[in-house]
Amino acid sequence: MKPSVPAAVANLAALLRDDIAPALTGFRAGNAGMAAAMFDMVAEEWDRAAARLVAENAALRAVLTRGGIEHAPGPDADLRVSALEAANEALRERLITLHAAVEQRDDADARSLENAIWDVLRASVENRRIASANF
Amino acid sequence: MKPITEESMGRYLSARMPNWRHVMVSDFHRLPMGASRETFRFDLAYEDETGRHAQKMILRRDPPASNVDSDRRHEFCAYQAIYGHGIPVPRMILLEEDPAHFDGAISLAEDLRGFHNSEYQIQEPAWRDRLPRLAEGLWSAMGKLAAVPTADLDLEFMKPATAESTAAQELDYWEASLDASDVGPEPITRAAIRWLRRNPPPPAQKLAMVHGDFRAGNFLYDDAGELVAVLDWEMAHRGDPLEDLAWSLSRVLSFGKDDRRSGVAPRADAIRIWEKASGLKADPAGLHWWELMMCIKGQAIWNAGVSAWKKSDDPQVIHAYAAWWLRNAQDRAMLELMGKL
Numbered sequence: 001m002k003p004s005v006p007a008a009v010a011n012l013a014a015l016l017r018d019d020i021a022p023a024l025t026g027f028r029a030g031n032a033g034m035a036a037a038m039f040d041m042v043a044e045e046w047d048r049a050a051a052r053l054v055a056e057n058a059a060l061r062a063v064l065t066r067g068g069i070e071h072a073p074g075p076d077a078d079l080r081v082s083a084l085e086a087a088n089e090a091l092r093e094r095l096i097t098l099h100a101a102v103e104q105r106d107d108a109d110a111r112s113l114e115n116a117i118w119d120v121l122r123a124s125v126e127n128r129r130i131a132s133a134n135f
Numbered sequence: 136m137k138p139i140t141e142e143s144m145g146r147y148l149s150a151r152m153p154n155w156r157h158v159m160v161s162d163f164h165r166l167p168m169g170a171s172r173e174t175f176r177f178d179l180a181y182e183d184e185t186g187r188h189a190q191k192m193i194l195r196r197d198p199p200a201s202n203v204d205s206d207r208r209h210e211f212c213a214y215q216a217i218y219g220h221g222i223p224v225p226r227m228i229l230l231e232e233d234p235a236h237f238d239g240a241i242s243l244a245e246d247l248r249g250f251h252n253s254e255y256q257i258q259e260p261a262w263r264d265r266l267p268r269l270a271e272g273l274w275s276a277m278g279k280l281a282a283v284p285t286a287d288l289d290l291e292f293m294k295p296a297t298a299e300s301t302a303a304q305e306l307d308y309w310e311a312s313l314d315a316s317d318v319g320p321e322p323i324t325r326a327a328i329r330w331l332r333r334n335p336p337p338p339a340q341k342l343a344m345v346h347g348d349f350r351a352g353n354f355l356y357d358d359a360g361e362l363v364a365v366l367d368w369e370m371a372h373r374g375d376p377l378e379d380l381a382w383s384l385s386r387v388l389s390f391g392k393d394d395r396r397s398g399v400a401p402r403a404d405a406i407r408i409w410e411k412a413s414g415l416k417a418d419p420a421g422l423h424w425w426e427l428m429m430c431i432k433g434q435a436i437w438n439a440g441v442s443a444w445k446k447s448d449d450p451q452v453i454h455a456y457a458a459w460w461l462r463n464a465q466d467r468a469m470l471e472l473m474g475k476l
Binding site for chain 1: 164165166167319320321322323325326329386387388389390392452453455456459460461463464466467468470471475476
């Protein structure tokens, strides 16, 4: 799509925030401001979403394999964001099971695997950060 | 939801208040406040046996779907319970629970106008010199609330709790709320819950009336930065006063995007002011437990907003916006508190 989706959506956000919202009052102004902020988040997420999910799903599969947890094989074949998100949720569900089990063990391998799980989760959070977040 | 108009509100008040004559409702409009309830403002005029009266009013209405499991009666009773006990709050005027009138229950309260409540305004450079006063007002009021003996308050409308039970009760409640929302698996939140269960906090130093959402954005302040009134008591409950302190320290509610908590003051300053006003000690281990617990509560609320958005006939922008804006930041705050960031 031309102009690019991030550029067009960022333009819509600016239009809402700087032109339309100031002409409104009260509840409608609030909604327009939040809609502008959501457009900003869409602009940020559009380009990176598929790459982020493919990388995260690969990391999740690796740590699940290391933990002996069965999962759907990779790499992701369907690269639509909806399909990648569905795969991501299935993998995260299994990660919760693995994480809880590893916490119950008291050995060096478990601690190493637990650290690897935290590495995956930390990378996931950092890669999902949005510019407007408070933290 | 049935629209509320000046005419429908005027008709309702005329019928509800038989002593009121010539009831006039004007300038009725919705305010951009809160994710959980609809809030409206209007001017009221009427006559009774003592003469002509004019009042500024706030109306709140329960929606069919909300991100917070509360209702008009609970918040109305919470305001009434704390009114007159040293914590400035607006006076409650009327509670109508029959949905036949306005589709959802409503409450009316005095509207304290001419003040500010924006958590964003105080991030502007022009307000920087007034932040110390805002910090004093925010955490002093919170500390004073912690100091009020619960025996002095009518809290019968609240669920029972003890100093020993409140931590587990809150964790159970918010975990159940998370379970009820359909947002997909959350490994960090679930790991945090397991940590909280493995590491229970010490019993509360005392049982207190906990506001439940005590932060910038939920109090009125004047041009000088003086706190005028504490608002939004719908999540008030009996509990550990460290809970309010911990919520106000939340990273995701630090609107300056820096180390000033609630966008107002550094963590250490907040704790110092709260301890002085409450006469209590913020035990570091207990406070840490509650800070992580407040991440669970926050995530549960943002997730409940997703559920409310999905099932509502009239999805509210704020529910989708808050979830997009806050959920990953909430995960990040949990990582920090668990030493994993």
